[in-house]
Amino acid sequence: MRATIQEPSGSSLSVEPDTRQVVARRAKVVILGAGFGGLAAARGLRHADVELTVIDRRNYHLFQPLLYQVATAVLSPAQIAMPIRRILSRQSNVTVLMERVEGIDKESRTVQTTNRRITYDYLVVATGARHAYFGKDEWAETAPGLKTIADATEIRARILSAFERAEAVEDEAERQRFLTFVVVGGGATGVELAGAITELARRVIVRDFRRIDPSSARVVLVEAGNVVLPTMPPKLSEEARRHLETLGVEVFLGEAVTRCDAEGVALAGGRQIRSSCVLWAAGVMASRAAKWLGVPADRAGRVHVDRNLNPPDHNEIFVIGDTASVIGKDGRLVPGVAPAAKQMGEHAARAILSRLDGRTTGPFDYRDYGNLATIGRKAAVADLRRIRLSGFSAWLLWNITHLWFLIGFRNRAVVFVDWALAYVCCDHAARLITDRHER
Amino acid sequence: MRATIQEPSGSSLSVEPDTRQVVARRAKVVILGAGFGGLAAARGLRHADVELTVIDRRNYHLFQPLLYQVATAVLSPAQIAMPIRRILSRQSNVTVLMERVEGIDKESRTVQTTNRRITYDYLVVATGARHAYFGKDEWAETAPGLKTIADATEIRARILSAFERAEAVEDEAERQRFLTFVVVGGGATGVELAGAITELARRVIVRDFRRIDPSSARVVLVEAGNVVLPTMPPKLSEEARRHLETLGVEVFLGEAVTRCDAEGVALAGGRQIRSSCVLWAAGVMASRAAKWLGVPADRAGRVHVDRNLNPPDHNEIFVIGDTASVIGKDGRLVPGVAPAAKQMGEHAARAILSRLDGRTTGPFDYRDYGNLATIGRKAAVADLRRIRLSGFSAWLLWNITHLWFLIGFRNRAVVFVDWALAYVCCDHAARLITDRHER
Numbered sequence: 001m002r003a004t005i006q007e008p009s010g011s012s013l014s015v016e017p018d019t020r021q022v023v024a025r026r027a028k029v030v031i032l033g034a035g036f037g038g039l040a041a042a043r044g045l046r047h048a049d050v051e052l053t054v055i056d057r058r059n060y061h062l063f064q065p066l067l068y069q070v071a072t073a074v075l076s077p078a079q080i081a082m083p084i085r086r087i088l089s090r091q092s093n094v095t096v097l098m099e100r101v102e103g104i105d106k107e108s109r110t111v112q113t114t115n116r117r118i119t120y121d122y123l124v125v126a127t128g129a130r131h132a133y134f135g136k137d138e139w140a141e142t143a144p145g146l147k148t149i150a151d152a153t154e155i156r157a158r159i160l161s162a163f164e165r166a167e168a169v170e171d172e173a174e175r176q177r178f179l180t181f182v183v184v185g186g187g188a189t190g191v192e193l194a195g196a197i198t199e200l201a202r203r204v205i206v207r208d209f210r211r212i213d214p215s216s217a218r219v220v221l222v223e224a225g226n227v228v229l230p231t232m233p234p235k236l237s238e239e240a241r242r243h244l245e246t247l248g249v250e251v252f253l254g255e256a257v258t259r260c261d262a263e264g265v266a267l268a269g270g271r272q273i274r275s276s277c278v279l280w281a282a283g284v285m286a287s288r289a290a291k292w293l294g295v296p297a298d299r300a301g302r303v304h305v306d307r308n309l310n311p312p313d314h315n316e317i318f319v320i321g322d323t324a325s326v327i328g329k330d331g332r333l334v335p336g337v338a339p340a341a342k343q344m345g346e347h348a349a350r351a352i353l354s355r356l357d358g359r360t361t362g363p364f365d366y367r368d369y370g371n372l373a374t375i376g377r378k379a380a381v382a383d384l385r386r387i388r389l390s391g392f393s394a395w396l397l398w399n400i401t402h403l404w405f406l407i408g409f410r411n412r413a414v415v416f417v418d419w420a421l422a423y424v425c426c427d428h429a430a431r432l433i434t435d436r437h438e439r
Numbered sequence: 440m441r442a443t444i445q446e447p448s449g450s451s452l453s454v455e456p457d458t459r460q461v462v463a464r465r466a467k468v469v470i471l472g473a474g475f476g477g478l479a480a481a482r483g484l485r486h487a488d489v490e491l492t493v494i495d496r497r498n499y500h501l502f503q504p505l506l507y508q509v510a511t512a513v514l515s516p517a518q519i520a521m522p523i524r525r526i527l528s529r530q531s532n533v534t535v536l537m538e539r540v541e542g543i544d545k546e547s548r549t550v551q552t553t554n555r556r557i558t559y560d561y562l563v564v565a566t567g568a569r570h571a572y573f574g575k576d577e578w579a580e581t582a583p584g585l586k587t588i589a590d591a592t593e594i595r596a597r598i599l600s601a602f603e604r605a606e607a608v609e610d611e612a613e614r615q616r617f618l619t620f621v622v623v624g625g626g627a628t629g630v631e632l633a634g635a636i637t638e639l640a641r642r643v644i645v646r647d648f649r650r651i652d653p654s655s656a657r658v659v660l661v662e663a664g665n666v667v668l669p670t671m672p673p674k675l676s677e678e679a680r681r682h683l684e685t686l687g688v689e690v691f692l693g694e695a696v697t698r699c700d701a702e703g704v705a706l707a708g709g710r711q712i713r714s715s716c717v718l719w720a721a722g723v724m725a726s727r728a729a730k731w732l733g734v735p736a737d738r739a740g741r742v743h744v745d746r747n748l749n750p751p752d753h754n755e756i757f758v759i760g761d762t763a764s765v766i767g768k769d770g771r772l773v774p775g776v777a778p779a780a781k782q783m784g785e786h787a788a789r790a791i792l793s794r795l796d797g798r799t800t801g802p803f804d805y806r807d808y809g810n811l812a813t814i815g816r817k818a819a820v821a822d823l824r825r826i827r828l829s830g831f832s833a834w835l836l837w838n839i840t841h842l843w844f845l846i847g848f849r850n851r852a853v854v855f856v857d858w859a860l861a862y863v864c865c866d867h868a869a870r871l872i873t874d875r876h877e878r
Contacts, residue, residue: 059603059872078515083870085647095649098603098872115607149873164498164537168554208524210534431522433498433537434588 026051027356030111030120032101032289034061034084037321037341038126042094044349048356052094053118055111059083059098062149065338065402068189070152071279072196073160073204073431077149101127104292106314122316122355124348125303127287129322129336132300134283139260143280146189155279157433159197162277163205164433166212173274179217180275182265184257185282186223187230188373191240193281194221194249195376202248203377205431219249220273222265224256224282229373229381231335236381239390243375257282284336286323293317298325307363308351309344318351320344328366339369372398465490466795469550469559471540471728473500473523476760476780476787477565481533483788487795491533492557494550498522498537501588504777504841507628509591510718511635512599512643512870516588540566543731545753561755561794563787564742566726568761568775571739573722578699582719585628594718596872598636601716602644603872605651612713618656619714621704623696624721625662626669627812630679632720633660633688634815641687642816644870658688659712661704663695663721668812668820670774675820678829682814696721723775725762732756737764746802747790748783757790759783767805778808811837 027050031038034056042054060081069075088094099113104123111118131145144154159181166178183194201217208214221228221244227237228244228251241251252267259266264275290297295311296304302325305311309318309326321341326334334340347364354361370384372394380394389397466489470477473495481493499520508514527533538552543562550557570584583593598620605617622633640656647653660667660683666676667683667690680690691706698705703714729736734750735743741764744750748757748765760780765773773779786803793800809823811833819833828836 059599059870076515076517077873078869078871081871083647085644086870089647095606096647097607098600099607115604116609149871153873160498161537165554167534168536168538170555205524208522208528208535430517431498431525432517432520432588434516434592 027121027352028053028119029122029124029352030055030118031124031126032056032111033126033128033287033321033323034058034087034096035064035126035128035321035341036338037128037345038124039084039087040342040345041124041126041318041320041348042088042091042345044346045352046091046093048093048349048353050093050352050356052091053097053120054084054088054094055097055099055101055113055118056084057098057100058148059085060149061087063402064147067146067149067152068192068196070149070430071146071155071159071193072200073156074196076430077153081149101288101292106293106317109316120316122352123318124345124352125289125293125317125319125323126321126341126345127289127323129284129286131280132283132285133280136260139280142262143184143260143278145280145284146193147284153434155193156430158277158279159200160431160433163201163209163212163214163217165276167209175212176218177264177274178276179212179214180264180273180277181217181219182273182275182278183219183221184260184265184278184280186221186225186228186251186253187281188371190221190223190279190281191228191244192374193279194219195244195247195374198247198249199377220252220275221249222252222255222257222267224254224268226253228253229371232371232373232381232383233388236383236388236390240373240375240381243379243381243390247376284322289319289323293319300325309348309364318344318348320348326364326366328368334366335368337371340366343367372401374398466560466791467492467558468561468563468791469494469557470563470565471495471550472565472567472726472760472762473497473526473535474503474565474567474760474780475777476567476784477563478523478526479781479784480563480565480757480759480787481527481530481784483785484791485530485532487532487788487792489532489791489795491530492536492559493523493527493533494536494538494540494552494557495523496537496539497587498524499588500526502841503586506585506588506591507631507635509588509869510585510594510598510632511639512595513635515869516592520588540727540731545732545756548755559755561791562757563784563791564728564732564756564758564762565760565780565784566728566762568723568725570719571722571724572719575699578719581699581701582623582717584719584723585632586723592873594632595869597716597718598639599870599872602640602648602651602653602656604715606648614651615657616703616713617715618651618653619703619712619716620656620658621712621714621717622658622660623699623704623717623719625660625664625667625690625692626720627810629660629662629718629720630667630683631813632718633658634683634686634813637686637688638816659691659714660688661691661694661696661706663693663707665692667692668810671810671812671820671822672827675822675827675829679812679814679820682818682820682829686815723761728758728762732758739764748787748803757783757787759787765803765805767807773805774807776810779805782806811840813837 029050029052031041031054034054060083063080066080085096103112109120133139144151162178166175169175181197183190198219202215205214229237229240244251255267257265258268264273266272286301290303303319304325305319322336328334351361372382374380379391380398382389382394382397468489468491470480470493473493499522502519505519524535542551548559572578583590601617605614608614620636622629637658641654644653668676668679683690694706696704697707703712705711725740729742742758743764744758761775767773790800811821813819818830819837821828821833821836
């Protein structure tokens with residue numbers, strides 16, 4: 001006869017009268033990464049009787065979709081980032097550690113970080129993505145990507161410094177180089193960056209200079225494929241391209257970058273563009289998760305997982321978000337977008353809860369709510385499956401959606417006020433050149 | 440007979456019929472530095488018919504009195520800094536250049552910057568102050584000071600990282616070292632920093648950790664002299680010290696630092712304090728202005744100027760603010776505080792205007808409105824000459840005064856909302872560890 005006794009701490013004690021085996025320990029769940037996926041998993045387990053450890057190399061959760069607004073001096077970093085501890089401070093079953101993962105030992109079920117070894121019963125790997133330069137890693141120094149706050153403030157500094165140098169120099173050719181901006185990559189990030197830089201040049205800072213006319217700045221968007229926003233229906237891609245050109249962005253399609261250095265870029269078709277500011281929005285690859293786990297990955301380094309989000313032979317491990325490669329019900333790859341990561345995190349939490357209760361749960365089922373991208377300050381394109389929007393209504397929807405998903409009441413209120421002011425007054429107080437660009 | 444003709448541009452044309460000499464050129468005024476002094480001079484000349492050039496190595500004006508709040512994660516950089524171009528964008532007679540000064544040639548009346556040579560008829564030198572380490576410049580790497588935004592975010596990162604490391608490590612002695620903070624220097628900056636770190640540890644982040652108790656953090660304020668806030672009346676200095684101790688700060692008076700490295704500090708009396716976070720608030724020295732001008736300076740490098748704020752033999756040059764050494768009407772040195780810099784800038788502008796009109800103006804007359812310093816989140820000391828306040832009323836006055844002097848409506852509104860929220864909710868959203876501390 002087996003008796004189950006509830007201990008005051010909430011853990012279950014299983015007593016086998018015959019063998020006198022006493023097993024009393026809460027399950028240990030370790031979550032690597034506090035992005036959309038990792039946090040969704042942590043919150044999904046907030047009522048669970050587990051020992052939860054969330055590990056991230058940074059102390060904040062970053063709302064990445066708005067990162068381009070920090071890069072173009074519309075928002076400040078603190079308005080799109082929230083300390084992880086603050087988000088989880090009321091969840092008593094979680095410990096947060098600011099550590100960098102060095103490796104994972106699947107056999108001993110241990111995570112090795114810089115200063116610690118942490119054992120787990122269940123592991124959720126949600127370590128996200130990094131920039132990819134298609135083998136030309138030396139381009140990273142010249143052309144920063146946009147994945148972290150440090151990236152965003154670096155890009156902001158380069159954009160603003162370019163206008164400052166243009167104002168200061170005497171040589172006309174140099175002035176032109178400083179007033180030329182190149183964005184490589186026509187996905188959502190590249191489109192949003194290009195549109196925002198143009199808006200900055202033509203509306204925000206246009207009266208701030210005496211020797212140059214900022215609105216004469218040249219913004220070039222270079223895309224190797226045939227359309228911008230390739231994940232959108234063709235009609236919306238075309239609308240986006242036309243709108244970018246109306247804003248003043250030069251869109252070069254079917255052009256790959258062959259050279260990228262301090263002078264500018266060269267394109268496959270032979271064209272050269274002299275620029276002091278080249279930004280990389282052309283490729284991402286997964287974190288090192290596949291290497292740590294020693295499991296198969298795709299060309300971008302994403303871990304192949306099954307419909308339960310487990311890698312082969314280890315159903316105590318879940319790999320989610322941008323670092324996972326999941327095939328959805330429709331046979332297509334689940335995209336590396338925030339809502340997908342969130343849903344995967346929620347699935348991992350539900351799966352773990354079920355396992356703890358001795359139940360089973362169904363496979364992961366991605367619900368695609370659609371796709372949005374802004375272009376400048378008044379327009380966007382939105383593909384919501386049955387509804388397609390473009391222009392101002394899409395832009396409004398984009399803002400409401402993103403505002404809603406921001407974590408924390410305070411941030412929503414502050415960002416709302418900021419956006420309202422920015423929209424009405426063109427007042428970009430976040431236009432600071434800081435840190436290593438301080439001369 | 441002399442005829443004076445007003446040209447449409449506003450400049451005066453003097454025609455001497457006999458000699459046919461035509462002199463038609465607006466006076467060139469160059470201002471080095473866009474801090475309180477430089478900006479006050481620029482704004483004082485906003486209606487003047489001059490060619491004004493403002494040069495600063497950064498693109499923003501910094502409200503330094505609130506810098507310690509960025510360092511202790513209460514405010515974000517963008518809330519206390521405003522782009523110089525934005526501040527001056529409506530002033531049509533001014534050109535802003537983001538350049539670093541390399542030298543000044545008094546004979547040819549030229550300023551040499553990294554990329555330009557700029558001639559002047561009148562020069563206002565307002566280049567401020569830097570940290571001084573009393574000959575131990577190697578301490579700068581271990582113990583950052585607080586003069587720039589980069590300083591503030593560096594200090595913020597070190598403070599927050601110390602708590603993160605304390606949470607992660609296993610060794611008890613190391614944990615203690617991470618939970619010990621040392622502030623060197625008992626002036627206003629040191630007092631404000633020490634009080635704010637204590638508040639952060641005991642109120643703001645106290646619930647965010649599981650393995651450590653942040654309120655057990657040790658904050659030590661070390662002062663070589665016999666009192667904190669030496670520029671205040673003795674009674675207020677004593678009140679400040681007592682209030683710091685009530686907050687939990689350990690105040691060591693009459694103790695100079697003899698060693699400062701990654702392990703902590705050693706004091707002259709023999710005491711050693713192990714700490715991973717030592718902050719320097721103990722000394723400032725002037726910018727290189729005296730060297731550029733080749734004129735006499737005091738021990739801190741400040742340029743000796745007369746009651747008109749001119750260095751010897753050059754009444755077309757004005758040196759103002761923290762980089763100047765001025766004796767006031769009362770025979771005492773005018774202090775290196777924001778209101779003094781502002782008044783000196785206004786005087787320089789008036790003096791230049793008078794000279795252009797062929798008038799004379801009286802000497803600089805410093806009006807000392809008093810002295811304020813906060814201690815933690817609810818108290819301050821205020822010496823307003825006839826009135827002395829301490830406690831909550833002083834704190835309220837401090838906030839109102841600083842809020843009022845912030846430049847720009849938007850910043851005032853945002854900072855007010857921020858402070859209100861921080862005070863009510865203990866919600867410090869600016870608690871980010873960014874940039875080179877990202878691991």
